[in-house]
Amino acid sequence: MDLFSMSLKSVEDHWNRLKNASSTSFLKRNMTELIFKELKDKRTFFNGTLLDCIKGGCVNLDSGCGIYASDPEAYDVFSGIFFPVIKDYHKVGTVSHPNPDFGDIDNLGFGDLDPSGRYISSTRVRVGRSQAGFPFHPTAKLHDRVELESRAMEALQAFSGELEGTYYPLSEMSSTKQKELTEEHYLFLQENRFLGDAHVYDEWPVGRGIFYNPDKTFLVWVNEEDHFRFISMQQGSDLEAVYKRLVLALRSVEEKSSVKFAHHPQLGYLTYCPSNLGTTLRASVHINIPCLASQPYFHEFLEKHHLQVRGVNGVHTEMVGDVYDISNKRRLGMTEIQIVREMIVGVQAVLAEEQRLDGSLTKSDGVQFEGNIAA
Ligand code: ARG
Numbered sequence: 001m002d003l004f005s006m007s008l009k010s011v012e013d014h015w016n017r018l019k020n021a022s023s024t025s026f027l028k029r030n031m032t033e034l035i036f037k038e039l040k041d042k043r044t045f046f047n048g049t050l051l052d053c054i055k056g057g058c059v060n061l062d063s064g065c066g067i068y069a070s071d072p073e074a075y076d077v078f079s080g081i082f083f084p085v086i087k088d089y090h091k092v093g094t095v096s097h098p099n100p101d102f103g104d105i106d107n108l109g110f111g112d113l114d115p116s117g118r119y120i121s122s123t124r125v126r127v128g129r130s131q132a133g134f135p136f137h138p139t140a141k142l143h144d145r146v147e148l149e150s151r152a153m154e155a156l157q158a159f160s161g162e163l164e165g166t167y168y169p170l171s172e173m174s175s176t177k178q179k180e181l182t183e184e185h186y187l188f189l190q191e192n193r194f195l196g197d198a199h200v201y202d203e204w205p206v207g208r209g210i211f212y213n214p215d216k217t218f219l220v221w222v223n224e225e226d227h228f229r230f231i232s233m234q235q236g237s238d239l240e241a242v243y244k245r246l247v248l249a250l251r252s253v254e255e256k257s258s259v260k261f262a263h264h265p266q267l268g269y270l271t272y273c274p275s276n277l278g279t280t281l282r283a284s285v286h287i288n289i290p291c292l293a294s295q296p297y298f299h300e301f302l303e304k305h306h307l308q309v310r311g312v313n314g315v316h317t318e319m320v321g322d323v324y325d326i327s328n329k330r331r332l333g334m335t336e337i338q339i340v341r342e343m344i345v346g347v348q349a350v351l352a353e354e355q356r357l358d359g360s361l362t363k364s365d366g367v368q369f370e371g372n373i374a375a
Helices: 011-019 026-030 033-039 050-059 079-090 142-157 175-183 239-256 298-304 336-364
Strands: 120-129 166-169 209-212 218-222 228-235 282-288 307-310 323-328
Touching (some): 011 050, 120 239, 142 239, 218 239, 228 239, 239 282, 298 307, 298 336
Antiparallel strands (some): 218 228
8 A cells, every 4th residue: 555545544635636536446437426425424233334335446546347345245335336346347227136056067068168178278167155244354353353264164164085184274374385375376365455445455364364275176165255165176168067066066065154244145156356246156177368468359358258357367467478377257136046057058169260360370381271160
C-alpha cells in the first residue's frame, strides 16, 4: 500500500479517492453517490462494513472487480452495490442461479480433450467453498480462523482412496517446503496486493494450510482467499478424470463431515469474491497455441466461446512462452455440468482453430506439412 492509501481512514476517504480517480473496476463502474450514502452506515451481523468490502478496490485502482464480501451476509446487506456489480461482472440480466447439478459422473463422456498430447500439458478444475455460519477475512476473529481450520481438518481426514492425503498447516511448514511447493505452483503465496489490501492476509498464517494426496492430483487450500479451494489437476488432458475426482471430493465433505457449505438462493455457493459466485467453478487447461495466440482476433475468439485467458501462474500473471491458461468465463446462472460442457466445446474450437492455422502457416512457409489436422 502506498503512503497516500495509508492516509485514507474513513469509508468516505476511500470512496472519495476512488470517485475522483480513473479506474475501470466493476466497483467504480457501479458505485454511485446515492448507493454510497444508502450503504455507508449499514452493518452485517458480523459487524462487516462497506469499507471492509470496498477497501481493496479503493486502494488498488487497477482492480478488476474491486469489491469483496466482508462476510456471507454482506451480499444482502450491501446488495445495493453487490447486485449491480454481479450483474455487470457475470453479464446477467437478473441475478439468479440454478440448483447444483454436477451431471451423472459415471456417464460424462467428456473424452480426452487432446489425445495427441501435443497442445494441452495439464488440466485443472477448482471450486471455492465457504463454511456456513462463519465470517470471511475482514470480519474473522482469531477463534473463527482456528475453528474453521479444525472443521476443515475433520473433512479432510474423512477422504478415502485416491483423495486421501496429508494436511500441512502453513504455520508449521518449513520455508524449504514452502519454497518447493510454491515453485511447483501448488501453494498459494502471501504476495498479491489485491488480496492483501482486502484483508486476506490478516493474522497470517493462522488457520491457513494446504492438503494434498501423494500424487498431487487433489489439493485443498484452507483459509486462503476462501475457506476452501478444492483443486483437482493432472498432467495431460483427461478432463473427465479431473472433474470426477473433484465431484467425489465435494460429496465426501458433504456426506462424511459436519462441514456445511454456505449457499444462497440467488447467488449459489458463496465465495469471498463476487467474481466466483454461483458454481465457483473454473475448469482450465494449459495449452500451447502459438498460431492462434498471435492472431489479432485471439481474444475475440475466446470471448465468443465464453473462455478466459490467464498467465500460467494464476490470476494477474504473465504468459510463459506460448502456453496459456484457458478456462470457462461463466460461473453464475448455469449448472456445473453446463459450464464444463461449454468449456469443452470452447477448447475444442480453440484446438480446431490452432490446427487450421498451423496447417496453413506450415504449408505457406514451405515447411513440410506434418498432418496436424488431427481429429
Ligand atoms: N481483487 C482482484 C481484482 O479486483 C481479483 C478479482 C478476482 N480474483 C480473485 N482472486 N478473487 O482485480
